[in-house]
Amino acid sequence: MNRRSFHRAPEGERRQELIEATLDCISEFGLKGATVRQIAIRAGVTAGLVRHYFESKDQMVAEAYRAVIASLTDKASKVEGDPETRLRDFIAINLTEPVADSRSISLWAAFISQVRVDPELAEIHREGYLTFRNTLQELLADFLAAKGKPADAETCRALAIAINGLVDGLWVEGCLAGDLFREGELVAIAMSSVEALLGTSIGTAKP
Amino acid sequence: MNRRSFHRAPEGERRQELIEATLDCISEFGLKGATVRQIAIRAGVTAGLVRHYFESKDQMVAEAYRAVIASLTDKASKVEGDPETRLRDFIAINLTEPVADSRSISLWAAFISQVRVDPELAEIHREGYLTFRNTLQELLADFLAAKGKPADAETCRALAIAINGLVDGLWVEGCLAGDLFREGELVAIAMSSVEALLGTSIGTAKP
DNA sequence: GCCGCTATTGTTCAAGCGTATAATAACAGG
DNA sequence: CCTGTTATTATACGCTTGAACAATAGCGGC
Numbered sequence: 212m213n214r215r216s217f218h219r220a221p222e223g224e225r226r227q228e229l230i231e232a233t234l235d236c237i238s239e240f241g242l243k244g245a246t247v248r249q250i251a252i253r254a255g256v257t258a259g260l261v262r263h264y265f266e267s268k269d270q271m272v273a274e275a276y277r278a279v280i281a282s283l284t285d286k287a288s289k290v291e292g293d294p295e296t297r298l299r300d301f302i303a304i305n306l307t308e309p310v311a312d313s314r315s316i317s318l319w320a321a322f323i324s325q326v327r328v329d330p331e332l333a334e335i336h337r338e339g340y341l342t343f344r345n346t347l348q349e350l351l352a353d354f355l356a357a358k359g360k361p362a363d364a365e366t367c368r369a370l371a372i373a374i375n376g377l378v379d380g381l382w383v384e385g386c387l388a389g390d391l392f393r394e395g396e397l398v399a400i401a402m403s404s405v406e407a408l409l410g411t412s413i414g415t416a417k418p
Numbered sequence: 419m420n421r422r423s424f425h426r427a428p429e430g431e432r433r434q435e436l437i438e439a440t441l442d443c444i445s446e447f448g449l450k451g452a453t454v455r456q457i458a459i460r461a462g463v464t465a466g467l468v469r470h471y472f473e474s475k476d477q478m479v480a481e482a483y484r485a486v487i488a489s490l491t492d493k494a495s496k497v498e499g500d501p502e503t504r505l506r507d508f509i510a511i512n513l514t515e516p517v518a519d520s521r522s523i524s525l526w527a528a529f530i531s532q533v534r535v536d537p538e539l540a541e542i543h544r545e546g547y548l549t550f551r552n553t554l555q556e557l558l559a560d561f562l563a564a565k566g567k568p569a570d571a572e573t574c575r576a577l578a579i580a581i582n583g584l585v586d587g588l589w590v591e592g593c594l595a596g597d598l599f600r601e602g603e604l605v606a607i608a609m610s611s612v613e614a615l616l617g618t619s620i621g622t623a624k625p
Numbered sequence: 626g627c628c629g630c631t632a633t634t635g636t637t638c639a640a641g642c643g644t645a646t647a648a649t650a651a652c653a654g655g
Numbered sequence: 656c657c658t659g660t661t662a663t664t665a666t667a668c669g670c671t672t673g674a675a676c677a678a679t680a681g682c683g684g685c
Contacts, residue, residue: 217633219681241535243450247673257634317534324527327520328448340595373611380587404580408614424663426651454643464664
């Protein structure tokens with residue numbers, strides 16, 4: 212019986228490949244369909260190797276969750292330009308691909324459904340949520356200041372909670388039923404809604 | 419070896435008990451922790467009985483999902499009174515217990531994570547979502563008409579999408595991190611946000 | 626060019642899974 | 656009180672799972 216040939220992956224690369232394969236399996240087959248064997252097949256290795264890189268399957272899943280959070284928040288946290296542009300980009304990024312697609316929400320939901328079961332996942336979630344909301348809150352404070360609008364901390368907090376909710380909710384709607392909306396419709400609705408909430412144009416008015 | 423005594427449950431009751439036990443297990447242990455044996459223990463019966471009531475475990479899970487959707491939408495769809503009161507109650511119901519709690523979102527997320535895997539669950543979800551949004555859209559149309567505000571179908575559609583997103587998003591925030599908000603804070607934020615979106619008071623102004 | 630290290634393979638194991646089936650306890654009707 | 660029906664239990668089966676382990680192939684240092 213011939214042992215199949217194999218090549219050694221460069222430092223750290225295998226780890227990343229395994230995490231990516233884990234996410235592929237979770238999004239395609241669900242959490243319970245993401246078995247060690249299935250993940251190994253997807254990554255093009257054998258099951259035994261998983262245990263060489265991760266102490267347990269649970270640990271690998273937790274790391275995979277961190278990767279999901281990062282992929283969902285990285286781009287939006289790096290917006291640049293003047294406050295108005297940053298706010299607009301923040302909203303648009305979160306409601307268009309690749310952040311808003313069915314794979315993303317499958318992964319997000321799979322992990323959210325486990326936060327009650329696994330305290331480590333709960334901690335990862337809370338940290339990601341607060342980071343996201345605080346980014347938004349600073350964005351809003353900068354924007355309102357630039358517009359010469361009064362914006363005490365309490366007002367900014369309430370607006371950040373509301374707009375965070377709005378964006379998250381529209382993100383869910385779009386991910387789950389993208390075909391029910393016209394191209395760009397969700398982004399347009401989000402923009403005009405945020406304008407209504409802030410009582411100010413954010414530069415999206417039609418000519 | 420003594421066979422344990424048992425009693426026959428009234429017609430249909432067992433079915434309901436099994437579905438409830440299924441939901442308990444999913445919320446406590448996750449989808450993969452909700453095994454036939456665990457569910458049977460929770461329901462106080464033996465595993466074999468499950469197959470007497472359901473053709474397969476998958477079928478039972480699908481029925482359990484229907485029960486979740488119903489529990490999340492039933493109360494809000496039965497609001498009564500004048501349009502303003504109905505709109506206010508609709509919002510408040512969705513953002514307070516028992517609709518908004520950590521068990522609800524665990525269940526919701528567990529099923530959402532499977533809509534890509536199981537077409538039957540996807541169908542159940544879509545139906546529930548559209549029903550919910552249409553209820554809200556009619557609520558808005560009635561409310562705006564009562565206020566003497568112009569409200570063509572397209573405007574109502576956009577408002578329903580936005581407010582649905584807002585309520586869903588705040589629901590998620592509240593379910594996952596209820597301790598980060600003050601008592602009634604999310605409802606208050608939702609009310610003032612909806613007022614801003616509609617450009618009208620909905621009777622929540624402070625004296 | 627050999628040697629040691631380790632990344633990778635292939636195999637095995639006990640536990641738990643969903644399902645199938647036979648035995649039996651409870652109940653309804655005559 | 657007996658009898659037929661069926662809801663329920665108990666047990667078994669084949670399969671998959673996460674994990675453990677020994678064997679080995681590839682690679683860096685000498």
